[in-house]
Amino acid sequence: MNFIDICSGIGGFRTGLERNGHNCIAFAEIDKYAIQSYKAIYDTENEVELGDITTMHDSEWEQFKGNCDMIVGGTPCQSFSIAGKRLGFEDTRGTVFFSYVNAIKQVQPKYFLFENVKGLMSHDKGNTIKVILKAFDEVGYDLDFEVFNSKYYGVPQNRERIYIVGIRKDLSDKPFKPVAVGKKKMDLLKAWAKVEINLRQIHPQLQTEVTALLVDVLEDEVDEKYYLSEEKTKKLTVDFDPNKMIGIREATKQGYAVAEQGDSVNVSYPTSKTRRGRVGKQVAQTLQAGEVNQGVVMNDIRIRKLTPLECWRLQGFTDEQFYKAKDSGVSNSQLYKQAGNSVTVNVVDEIVKGLN
Template sequence: MKKFNDLKFIDLFAGIGGFRQALEYYGGKCVFSSEIDEQACITYEANYGEKPFGDITLIKSHEIPSHDILCGGFPCQAFSISGKQRGFEDTRGTLFFEIARITEYHKPLMLFLENVKNLVRHDSGKTFKHMLDILNDLGYNVFYKVLNAGHYSVPQFRERVYMLCFRKDLGVDYYQFPEPSGSYTYLCDILLPDNETDKYVIDRNDMVLYYNLEQNHAAKPLRIGTINKGGQGERIYSPYGHAVTLSAHGGGAAAKTGAYLINGRVRKLAPRECCLVQGFPADFIIPVSDGQAYKQFGNSVAIPVLKSILKNVVQLDGLRDFVKNHEDIIP
């Protein structure tokens, strides 16, 4: 099995389809998607020709088609440093149990999950351990690692924990997450022309630029100035480094994207640039307002990281052998 050809996957907490982009790249077939945000559903339908089902908590397990792979970046605000970190006390945190519910019923070959880095250490690690125990009891070997998207040809600093869960009868006792690619993409590589970004220029009299402006490329955000008091959304960066982590929330003059000194102008990133910063294709359709687009790309996943992880998955001997020898039970 060189690819996921003929393997079916479901796209939970689908957002705008970041996981779908990666799974379809390797030949997977999406048989079900779920997303509660109506604006995200508009973008999803515009790009994939189908509207996701709504609130997953209202969908019975038997109503979901059988599948080989369950994937999703389940809502992370309950575990985020920028949130209140209430974990399972927060309704959004309990959505992990929807994954467990569906997994218990369908027993897919693999789960592919993503969340914020802080999930691993939330509540002194108790929250994550509880998740791992649940997945183990459901019959899965779990591998996880925190990766920075900037190390995988993504021009953005974005640390996330990625989880691969293999059904134990697959015999996958070891999985090696991909090493950094060694090649870097910088923000300046994906920027739009000035005449397409005029509306995103920030014109204020309280901006300060440092004298030692960074001109050298670096695989990290390079801060070169401030707006106002320099709080979140009020920091200026060089385009020769990486973008700061895109966010669905936050305030400041450059909320959600950060500010950058580009061709002598300080500005936010345009939604199309956020699209490229997350690794979506250049022709990805953005049918919503700028505000909604910022939210959607901030909530999404870095597609090149997912592809790098899956590249190692499709090469696993245990998974290939299982699928070859059990073709009669693959839905």
């Protein structure tokens, strides 16, 4: 299949699709450092570079009609995330979504695949996700949506993201999606979708087994600069047995969580009185774009931050891809940001396997 990579970042969607033999014909991104990495990783010489999709006219999209089988992308999620102010469509970043929908409307690919934060389901009391699903429905697509956790797809990162997949209505021969009866947000949303849109069985069955551990992606040797200072470690920890484990301060009744070798530790705001859930048992917590928020307990029971390479590995990228980006001159701070902004390659790979 030929596909267009929208809000491409460093190509998480692209790598997943290329693993399945599909071909990129155009990409769109506005971050100059992400573009730098993207062009270093992939051969884009014969592809159309679209730039800012919010400035594109319908006629510019029409050139791809009949030659594009799939549009993929995740529009900026900050406006829908619990980590942001959650202004949704009132935030200009949220309106990029409508440009994404318009691209689908004009090109009419066989499929699209859209990714965003899990918090999309609760934003504006659940109304935002309904607007999004309705928008896809109205431009001619049957839909399926699920929350996939990256830790079940071969990368040790606890990262929950919603993936919406659509198949053009005139091509859809998929059975209707069975809907569970329950009170969870996903159950209620699917019950709504069963009535308001065509909810189809398109996504693969969710996996529930962790197959990789954080230690599997760690570099053998890292610079001392990645280790937390003694001062920061003291702010983050309580008294502990230095031979076995560390007590990580958090806002729970006990006041700390035990972290052992190979566990991840959220190292942001070490003096915070409200943080909880800082420790990830043998998997990393969700990578963020704004900072290096993830550390790991090493075999000497010291905490160090993850390296940029380790963060790229946690998103399913190869070392070769990482070094192509790094060797092009992209800074470590941008490499961290790019990993935090990316989709997980392995999840995309799994989703697209079942699409023809």
